[in-house]
Amino acid sequence: MASQLSIETLLAASRGALPKVPGYRLRALLGRGGMGVVYAAVPDGTESLVAIKILRNDVATPANLARFDRERRILEQLSHPDIATLLDSGETLDGAPYLAMEYIEGRAIGDYCAAHALGNRSRVRLFHAVCEVVAAAHDLAIIHNDLKPSNILVDQDGHPKLLDFGISKLMAAGEERLTVTGCRPLTPEYASIEQLRGGTITLASDVYSLGAILAELAGSTDPALNAIIRHAMAEQPERRYQTARELGDDVEAYLEGRALSLGAEPPKLRWQAIVVAVGLALMPALMVQLSESPTAVPSESERDYLVARHLWSKLSMPELRKAEAWFRKSVEKDPRSAMAHAGLADALYFKGELDGRNPREVFREAKVEARRAIELDERLAVAHAVAGSVLFASDLKWTYAEAEFQQALKLDPKCVRAMQGYACMLMRLGRLGEAGALMKRARLLDPASPILGLQEARVPFYAGRFEVARDLFRGVLDRDPSFSLAHYYLALCYRFLGQAQAAEAEMRKTSLSELGMAVEIAWIRGRDVAHAELQRLLEQEKGNPSIVFVAIELGRNDLAFQLLEKAIAQRETMMLGLKVDPRFDALRSDPRFDALLRQAGLPNLP
Template identity: 30%
Template sequence: MTMTPERWRTVKALFDGALDQPSDSRDQWLAEATAGDDPLRREVESLLEALREERDRFERPPVLSLEDVIRGEIAGAAAPEVGTRVGSYRLIRVIGQGGMGTVFEATRDDDQYRKRVAIKTIARGRDSELILRRFRYERQILARLDHKNIAGLLDGGVTDRGQPYFAMEYVEGRPIDQYCDARRLDVRARLQLFRQVAAAVQYAHQNLVIHRDLKPSNILVTDDGTVKLLDFGIAKLLREDDGSDGQGLTQPGMIPLTTAYASPEQVRGEAVTTGTDIFSLGLVLYKLLAGQHPFAHDLAAGDIVRRRICEDTPPPPSAVVTADTASVAEPSGLKRLRRTLSGDLDAIVLMALRKEQARRYASVEQFGEDILRYLAGLPVVAQPDSLGYRLGKLVRRNRAAAMAAAVAIVALAAGLLSTAWQARLARQERDRAQLEAAKATRVTRFVQEMLGSADPRSAGRDVTVAEALGLAVQRADTELAAEPDIHAAVLSTIGRTYLALGRYDEAEPALRRALALEREAEARNPNAVTSELRTLAALEAERGEIAKAEPLFQEALGRARRPPVDSALLGQVLDGYGALMLDKGEFAQAEEIHREALDLRRALLGTDHADVVNSLNNLAVALGQQAKWREALPRHLEAVTILKRLHPEGHPDLAAAMNSLANAYTIVGDYAAADTLFPQVLAQRVKFFGEHHSEVAWTHYSYADLLRLKGDYPAAVSEARAVLASRGAGLPDSHPMVHSALHVLGRSYLALGRAREAEPVLRESLTLRASAYPPGHWLTASAQSALGECLLALGKYRDAEPLLVKAHEDLKTGRGETDRRTVETAALLKRLYIATGRPAEAARYR
C-alpha cells in the first residue's frame, strides 16, 4: 500500500491519539477511530507494534559497533536495484547504506508531480524479524518529528515484494565540518550553525526521542546555511506508557553505535539518556572548533578509541588546534584562534564531554544557551562564576568605560578572598541546572498524564482541550501542593496554553497563581519570576488592558537587565514591551525598544530565526507608524521573505508577517497589493487558529479597514461584523479589535448614508476606547472624529463641535498636522463652521 503525504499525516495523528489511550482500551479506540478502514488500522497497528516489545531481560553483552554489524552477515545482503520503482518512486542512485537498509536518491515517477526524495528500504536478505521491527520503529520516530532542521518524512508504504520503505526529504548538503571548512567560517559563524543543530536535538528530546548517533555525517548543511539532522535509525523513544522504550529492538550482543562519536555509557552498554546526545554534540563541536577529534585523531583502532572515550580526559580544543585549522577558521592566525578558544569555549566543550552524565549540561537547551551567552559576551555556566571572571566579561563588553589598573586590583583581591566561594557557586550552578532539568521532566510527565486521562467516553461526549486544562488545574492543586516549584510550572504551562487558545479569563488566575508561587521561591530561580511577569503582561496586553500591562512589563524588563543576564529572556521581554508601546501610541519609544531587541537577537541567533524575524517585523511596524516608509517597507518584505524560506508550507508567524505587510501597503495607498494579501492571510489564520481567535479578528479588521478605504462599504461591513461575531466567544470588550471593528462598521454605515445606524455604533466605539487608553490618545481622538462626522451628517452641530475640536487637537499632537486623520478632521470642522454660518472660524482650518 502506497500512502500520500495526506494519508501519512492521518496515520501519524491516529498513532499519537492511540498512545494517549489506556493500554486496555487502545485497540477498541483505534477500531472506532479508523471506522472500518482496515488498511489504515493495520498501518497504525504496525507502528504500535514496535513499542509493545518486552524490555531486554538479559545481562548487557559486550558491545558491537555499527561498523562491526555492517561488516558481519547483514552486510552481504543484496539491495534493490537502481532504476527500479519503489511505490511511486524511481530509484536513481545509492547515497548511503546502514545497519538496517539502503538509502537511495529517487524521484516521484507518476502523474501527480515530480520531486526528489531519499528512499530508505530494507535490502533483500535483511528482512529478518528484528530488522523489520527496527525499520518500522525508525519510521514511527520520524513520524513524530516535524522540525525545520530535521529531515522530514514524506511518504511510506510497502514494495511489490513486500518490503517496507519510506520516502524522506532529500537533503542536498555537506557534512557540517566539511561545510564550515569549505566556506572558511570563523568561530562565531560555526557556533551559530551549531546552535541550529542543538535546536533540532532539543526538539527531538522534547518529543521524548534521543538520537544516539550524532556525528558530522548525520548533520548536513545546505547551500543556504540550513542545518538538516539525518538518520534516526538507532534512536530511542522515551515513552513510559507504552511498555517499551525501544530497548527490545536491540538484540543481545548487538548494541549499535558509531564508535568515534559514542558516549562512555554507550561504549559500556549502559542506559542512554539525553546526556548521551549532549556528549556526542560536544564531540561534534570539538571537531568544528579544533579541527580534529579528541579521541580518534590518530585513526586508532576501535577498541583503543572506546577506551579513550571511557577513561581519557580530552585536552582543551585550544591546546590541539593547528595552523591548518587556523587557515580556514581564523584569518588572523593560530595564536588568535587559540586565544579565542581558550577560556569559555574550552570550558563549554569540556563540560559537554564529562564522563559522568550528571556533570554534563542538564539539557541540550542549556548547552545551546551557554553558547548564546558566549556569543553575547556574557558569563557562561561552564565557567566558575567568580567575581574576577564577571569583571573580565564586563571589561570586554565595555572597554572604553573601564580602567584596566583598577579592574586588575579588584580582580586580584577577589581572587585572594573568594576561592572557596567560587567552588560553592560552581556547585550551586550545577545543582540548579540539574534541578531545573528534573523539574522540566516532572512537569512534562504531569501534563502528559493529565491530557492522557481526559477520556471522552467517560464524559459521554468530546472532552475539549480547555476542559482538560480545567481538570488539570484542579488536579495540580491537589497533587502538587507540597511541590511549589512543580505546581508553579504546571500552572504556568496551563495558563500559557489558555492564552494561546485566546481564553483570557481562564488564563489569568493560573498565571497569577504561578507568579505568586515563583515570587515565594525567587531566591532559587529569579528568572522564573521575570518570565511569569512577561507572560502575565502579554495577557493583559492581549485584552487591551494597557494600564495593567505596562507596570508588569516594566518590572520584568528591570529584572531581565540584572546580571547575570539571560539574553534570550531579555529579548522576549523587550519584544513584548515594544509591542505594548505600539498599542499605546508611543511609536518612537517602540522603535527604540525593537531596535535593541533586533540587535540583540541578530547577534545571538543570526538571520534566519523566528525571533529575529519577529523583531524585524515589529521594528518595521514602529517605523511605519512614524511614516518612515523608506526604512519600514524593506524590513516588512525581508521578514516575509525569510519566513517563506523557513516555512514554505505556511506558519502562524508567516501569516502575522504577511498581515503586517498588507497593513503597510494599506497605509501607503497600495490597495491592490494589500487586497491580494489579506485573503491569503485570513485563510491561513482560520486554518491555524479557528474562526473565533484574536489573530483571525485582527485580519478581519485590517481587511475591513482596507475595503472601507477602497470604497467597498458593503464588504467592509461584512468583515467588521465577522470580528464582532467573536465578541464574547474569543474577544472581551476590552480587546482592541472590538472597538476597532465598531469604528470601521460605523464609518462604513455612515458612508452608505445610514447615519442613524452609525451613531450608536460609533458612540460605543468611543466609550470603549476612552476607557482603554489614556486621555489624549490618538485612537480615542479618531473615534471622536468619526462620531463628530456622524453627528454633523445628522445635523447635530452643537454636539459635533466639541468632539471635532478635541479630536483635531489630539490628532495634531499624536499623529502630526499632515496625518490623514488630522487633515480629515480639519475638513469636517471647516464644513461644520460653514454650515453654521461662521466663515471666520472655518478659515482657520485648511
C-alpha cells in the same frame, strides 16, 4: 503512493499565478522553505497528485544550485517504500530547476500521535519504524541532516514517510562538508552539537536528532527508554549509537523486554546538550543554573520541564496547550521547583495572549504561578520576567511590570526572556526606540531565535515601516516556515502595502480558529470586496471583541468603541496595542480615543 483525495481542497487554498512546469498542471502551493517552494501538481493525462519542489529564484546561487542537484542525486539512490520517491526532474519554463516527488498525504508524526491518542508503547513502535527508514538511508551512506517531526509524515495506514533531503550529505569522496551556515538553517531543537557548531557531520548526527524526536514523542520516565535517549543524544558523537539501525535495534529490544546493547552505565547526557536539543531559545538562565553539574541526569520534573519549554518555544496555541500540560506535570512531580512554576506561568501568559477568548482567568492563574516561583527562588530572573509580562497584560500596571523586568535584568543581565517581555511592553507603550535597542541586545545573545526575530520585526511594523517589517518577517519564516505568528504579521504587512492577495495567502498559513480566520480574511479583502461577509460577521458575532476590526472597516465607530471597552474589561490582549497598532488608526482622531487609552492604562506616554 500519490493521492487523488485532496485536489479540490488544495485548489481552494491556492491563490495567484503558479509557475509553469512542462508536463504538469500545478494545483496549489503546499509550502515554502528557505531554499524551495513546493506545489501540488497533476501530471498531464492523469489525476494523481505529485509534489513539485522548485528552487526559489531569490536563492538560486551556484552553491544552492549544487545543493539542489545533490538532493536530486541522493533521491535517485534511495529506493524505499517509506521514503518519498523521486519521479522526475527538470526545469520550469522560467529555467528554475524542479524535482517531482511522490505526494504524501499524512500528518506530522507528533500530530498523528496526538490525533490517534497513541499510548507510549505505540509511539515507541512508530518511532522504531522511523529508525528503519532512516537506517535504509544510512546503509547507503546518506545522512539526512535535518530530521525533525515535520519531516516525518504518517500516512492513513500508520506508516511513517521520510521527507526533505534538501540539506542531506553523501558520505562519499569528493562531497564537500556541509555546515549550518548554508541557505537554510538547521532546526535547533533537533540538531546535534556538531551541527550547531558547524563541525563534521556523520551518521551519528542523525542519531542525535532521532533521540530528540524520541524524547519528545515518548514523554516517558521508563529507565530503559531514558537510557536509550541519553545514549542517542550524548554530546560526543563517538559515544552515541553510530547508525539509526543500532538505535532501532535497542528500541526493538526495549519493546520486546530484552536486554539493551548498552553497558551498565550508559553515557550521561550533558545538561547543555539537553537544553540545545529542546530548543530553549529564551532560557540562558537555565544554562547558568545547571552548568554546575554538567553531567547530571535530569530528574523526572526537570525532563518534563525541558519538553514543555521546547513546545512553548513554538508560540502557537496547539503547542502551548501541550506545553501547559507538561509544565503541570513538572510542577506535580516537584512542587518546589521555581523553574517549573515560572514555566507554567509563562505558558499561561502566552495562552492568554494568543487565545483571544476572555483571558482574565488565565492571566489570574499565571500571576499566581509567577508569584509562587518568586517565593521559591526570589533570585530566579525568568520568574520576575514572566511576572512583568503578566502584570502588564492582566493588571495594566506597566510601572510595576517595568520594575519586575528591571529586577530580572539586574539578577541576570543576559536573561533574554526578560528582554523579550520588556521590549514587548515598551512597544505597546509606544517607546519603540527603547524596544528596538533592547531587541538588538537580545538578538546578539540568541541570533537564531524565531521568537526574538518576530519581536524585532514588530518594532518597524508598529512604526508604520511596513516594507522593512515585511523583509524581517520573511527572514524569520526562512528560518522557521512553520511559525504561525510570523505568517500572521507578514499578512498584515502585505495588507498595509496594498497586496491583498499575498496577505490572504499568508493569513491562510496561520493556526487561527475558524472564526479568527474568517474575520481576518474579510478584513484583508476590505469593504469594497467583502462588504457582505463583513456585515454577516458583524451581525453574527455581536458583542464579540474579536470583530472590532470588522466594525472599524465598515465605519461603525460607535460599535468599535463599545467592543474595545469590553476588550479592556476582559483583558483581551488586542487592547494592549491601542497606542501603536495601525489597525486602530481610523479611530485616533475621535475624542473618545484618549479616554480609551486612559482606560487601558496607556495615557500620556512618550
